[in-house]
Amino acid sequence: MAKIRVGVVGCGAIGSEICRAIDRDEVNGRELDLGMELKFLIDKHPEKIERLCKRLRKKPSIIKSDSTELDIILEEVDLIIECASQAAVREFVIPALKRGKEVMILSVGALLCEPGLFEEIESISKEKGCKVYVPSGAVAGIDGLKSGAIGGIQSVELTTRKPPSGFEGNEYVKERGIDLFSIKKKEMLFMGSAKDAERLFPENVNVAASLSIAGIGSEATKVKIVADPSAEENVHEIVVKGEFGKLFVRVENVPSIANPKTSYLAALSAIATLKSISYSIRVGT
Numbered sequence: 420m421a422k423i424r425v426g427v428v429g430c431g432a433i434g435s436e437i438c439r440a441i442d443r444d445e446v447n448g449r450e451l452d453l454g455m456e457l458k459f460l461i462d463k464h465p466e467k468i469e470r471l472c473k474r475l476r477k478k479p480s481i482i483k484s485d486s487t488e489l490d491i492i493l494e495e496v497d498l499i500i501e502c503a504s505q506a507a508v509r510e511f512v513i514p515a516l517k518r519g520k521e522v523m524i525l526s527v528g529a530l531l532c533e534p535g536l537f538e539e540i541e542s543i544s545k546e547k548g549c550k551v552y553v554p555s556g557a558v559a560g561i562d563g564l565k566s567g568a569i570g571g572i573q574s575v576e577l578t579t580r581k582p583p584s585g586f587e588g589n590e591y592v593k594e595r596g597i598d599l600f601s602i603k604k605k606e607m608l609f610m611g612s613a614k615d616a617e618r619l620f621p622e623n624v625n626v627a628a629s630l631s632i633a634g635i636g637s638e639a640t641k642v643k644i645v646a647d648p649s650a651e652e653n654v655h656e657i658v659v660k661g662e663f664g665k666l667f668v669r670v671e672n673v674p675s676i677a678n679p680k681t682s683y684l685a686a687l688s689a690i691a692t693l694k695s696i697s698y699s700i701r702v703g704t
């Protein structure tokens with residue numbers, strides 16, 4: 420069978436894990452059997468591509484730092500993976516869909532933060548008959564949430580707990596005059612809708628966006644953000660109540676070595692999505 424040809428935009432923490440998985444067809448010694456090949460890499464920082472290429476067995480033939488000649492290189496691939504930034508979603512995903520290519524989006528926050536983008540992507544993918552894959556990212560429980568949403572859901576609540584240092588540089592925390600280093604016990608920094616959380620805590624945007632899209636939207640999805648000096652990892656707890664009953668999921672995320680703001684699980688979820696694309700039996704919703 421012909422290999423699925425892949426282009427990757429963004430060679431940072433997630434992109435590097437994805438590329439190495441495709442290149443070696445394994446992760447941590449576990450075989451994947453993806454049947455994929457890397458055709459192009461794009462990153463606005465060429466040194467990131469260079470660093471990654473040194474760790475690949477087969478270097479892709481097309482290397483670029485921007486979207487010039489995108490129409491030409493899109494002809495070389497079947498699937499493009501965006502793992503760069505919110506801005507990259509419009510810049511690369513829309514042209515790829517217009518060319519009838521399948522896409523995977525990691526910067527899922529863009530689908531809620533940029534008005535009209537979700538609808539535009541939905542309409543082009545429908546017209547062109549191509550799939551848009553949004554991996555679960557740094558959370559679990561999206562399968563149960565999707566199933567529950569079919570029968571009706573009353574509430575979705577996300578609580579994110581991080582060590583206080585994880586909120587350094589956050590404008591909302593600064594404006595409220597919170598001294599992160601004097602926090603000695605759990606302190607709630609925010610409680611409100613996912614829509615407001617996206618604006619005030621952009622570093623949490625992807626998790627809130629995935630849950631909102633899979634469930635009941637960003638206004639109805641509730642978010643609590645807690646600075647917790649006893650937390651060593653970023654912890655996400657999700658509670659969903661619906662006609663099916665109640666779901667509770669807790670994820671204690673190990674940060675990625677290359678980018679401590681990104682959870683290792685996010686990269687693994689993208690690779691697991693690649694596996695489900697290439698494997699004939701699909702387990703899980």
Ligand SMILES: NC(=O)c1ccc[n+]([C@@H]2O[C@H](COP(=O)([O-])OP(=O)(O)OC[C@H]3O[C@@H](n4cnc5c(N)ncnc54)[C@H](O)[C@@H]3O)[C@@H](O)[C@H]2O)c1
Pocket residue numbers: 428429430431432433434461462463464467484485502503504505506507510525526527554555556557558625626629677678680681682685
């Ligand atoms: N879905 C989730 O749960 C989840 C979890 C973590 C991260 N993310 C998102 O995935 C994306 C990648 O995360 P990461 O940790 O790998 O980030 P990273 O900063 O380690 O890497 C991103 C790379 O993309 C490049 N880049 C950014 N914008 C670009 C553009 N317009 N054109 C070309 N290259 C560009 C950067 O130079 C960088 O090398 C981010 O948007 C992040 O918010 C999603």
